[in-house]
Amino acid sequence: MRVSLSPSTAKTWTRCHGSVDMRNKVKTEKSEAQVRGTVADKLLEVRVRRLDNCVSPRVEGDDEAEEEALKELGVEDIQAVDVAMQYLAKREEEVGPLMIWTQHKIQILADQVGYVDLILWAPLEGMLETIDYKHGAGRPVFPEENEQLTMGDVFFKGIDRTLIQQHVHTIIQPNYHGHKEPVLTTEVPKDKLIEQKTRILANMLEIRTGSREFVPGEAQCLSCSGKPVCVPLAEHVLTPLGVDFRGMEETAESGVIGSGAEEISTQDAASVLTLTPLIRGFLTAVDRHANLSAKAGATYPGMKLVKTNSRKSWRLSDPETLDMLKTLETVDGTFVDIDMLATVKPLTPTQATRWFANKLNDKSRKFLEDSIVTRPGGVKLVPDIASEDEVVIDVMRVFDDLTSNSGE
Numbered sequence: 001m002r003v004s005l006s007p008s009t010a011k012t013w014t015r016c017h018g019s020v021d022m023r024n025k026v027k028t029e030k031s032e033a034q035v036r037g038t039v040a041d042k043l044l045e046v047r048v049r050r051l052d053n054c055v056s057p058r059v060e061g062d063d064e065a066e067e068e069a070l071k072e073l074g075v076e077d078i079q080a081v082d083v084a085m086q087y088l089a090k091r092e093e094e095v096g097p098l099m100i101w102t103q104h105k106i107q108i109l110a111d112q113v114g115y116v117d118l119i120l121w122a123p124l125e126g127m128l129e130t131i132d133y134k135h136g137a138g139r140p141v142f143p144e145e146n147e148q149l150t151m152g153d154v155f156f157k158g159i160d161r162t163l164i165q166q167h168v169h170t171i172i173q174p175n176y177h178g179h180k181e182p183v184l185t186t187e188v189p190k191d192k193l194i195e196q197k198t199r200i201l202a203n204m205l206e207i208r209t210g211s212r213e214f215v216p217g218e219a220q221c222l223s224c225s226g227k228p229v230c231v232p233l234a235e236h237v238l239t240p241l242g243v244d245f246r247g248m249e250e251t252a253e254s255g256v257i258g259s260g261a262e263e264i265s266t267q268d269a270a271s272v273l274t275l276t277p278l279i280r281g282f283l284t285a286v287d288r289h290a291n292l293s294a295k296a297g298a299t300y301p302g303m304k305l306v307k308t309n310s311r312k313s314w315r316l317s318d319p320e321t322l323d324m325l326k327t328l329e330t331v332d333g334t335f336v337d338i339d340m341l342a343t344v345k346p347l348t349p350t351q352a353t354r355w356f357a358n359k360l361n362d363k364s365r366k367f368l369e370d371s372i373v374t375r376p377g378g379v380k381l382v383p384d385i386a387s388e389d390e391v392v393i394d395v396m397r398v399f400d401d402l403t404s405n406s407g408e
């Protein structure tokens with residue numbers, strides 16, 4: 001049976017063969033951030049293709065795609081794409097003339113292809129650089145031991161590979177502020193690259209010959225879309241939570257501090273703490289999966305769907321933001337600095353109302369309220385005993401929405 005062993009999911013399937021089937025069991029719907037990431041990827045691709053030294057041919061519709069992307073992205077998104085563009089210019093200064101490929105298709109096996117965001121070839125230095133652009137801020141990605149970059153590198157056939165003296169792997173992740181630098185680069189020695197390639201191919205072969213062993217663990221599970229329905233993962237994260245907390249109760253009852261504390265500081269407690277990111281990731285995925293399934297008509301005994309509040313936030317590119325600023329300027333005659341709305345995170349309507357509350361007169365406050373556009377709230381799965389009223393989902397409408405959202 002043919003299975004998809006793509007470079008972008010290689011971090012998962014090389015570590016856990018069971019993930020190959022598991023991720024097909026979960027229908028995923030892209031979050032708003034993921035959609036923005038895809039649009040940002042497109043913007044980068046279009047802009048790179050316009051560079052004189054880009055080998056990838058221009059594509060019809062690039063101008064429209066760029067226009068569309070600029071409408072959908074916020075200032076911060078566009079600045080993140082600029083970081084990647086600036087890096088390419090800087091690289092040319094450092095290593096001499098470059099040839100650049102973008103969204104380059106690589107042939108992995110006869111029936112297996114993958115795509116690489118950016119590949120740079122510097123003939124003067126004999127340097128091949130494989131780059132992955134990550135728009136998301138959720139999880140940090142590193143170039144070391146990165147299977148996706150390794151696959152992009154070793155299966156690239158755009159040049160005579162005997163000319164390569166140096167392999168460089170790079171992650172550009174401008175939105176992840178945990179990194180000190182938005183660009184992380186590492187040079188990979190040839191023997192190390194061959195070792196990584198051999199490991200990837202061995203895993204491919206094992207999977208293709210039927211191996212489906214589950215290996216729950218942090219790195220692979222966090223990036224696995226199958227996690228909300230994965231029983232081995234559930235056991236892995238929930239078993240340590242079965243820690244016996246009686247010691248803590250005794251401590252509380254006896255009032256003798258420390259009498260039970262030693263029981264709490266057991267290996268079990270330590271393993272729960274070690275697993276914290278994984279437990280959090282697992283529970284979030286289960287929650288999202290259950291909510292999506294419930295909206296599509298699945299029933300969960302003991303749970304009901306209720307209305308949620310809108311989580312609309314303003315971005316500088318939103319017409320509502322500009323309308324609001326214009327309105328405030330007209331009414332108050334005061335200049336409202338656009339940067340005030342784009343602090344660390346975009347403001348939600350509630351935050352903005354609070355923020356402006358002290359600065360506005362009644363008339364302008366009314367204008368502000370009128371200019372707040374909120375989306376109709378969504379629905380959320382909660383325990384049956386919750387006080388909110390249950391909402392009935394029109395299943396057919398949900399499917400209609402899904403179809404129209406998927407662009408079909």
Ligand code: SF4
Binds near residue numbers: 018221233
């Ligand atoms: S969640 Fe973890 S254990 Fe389960 S299939 Fe995915 S990678 Fe494997």
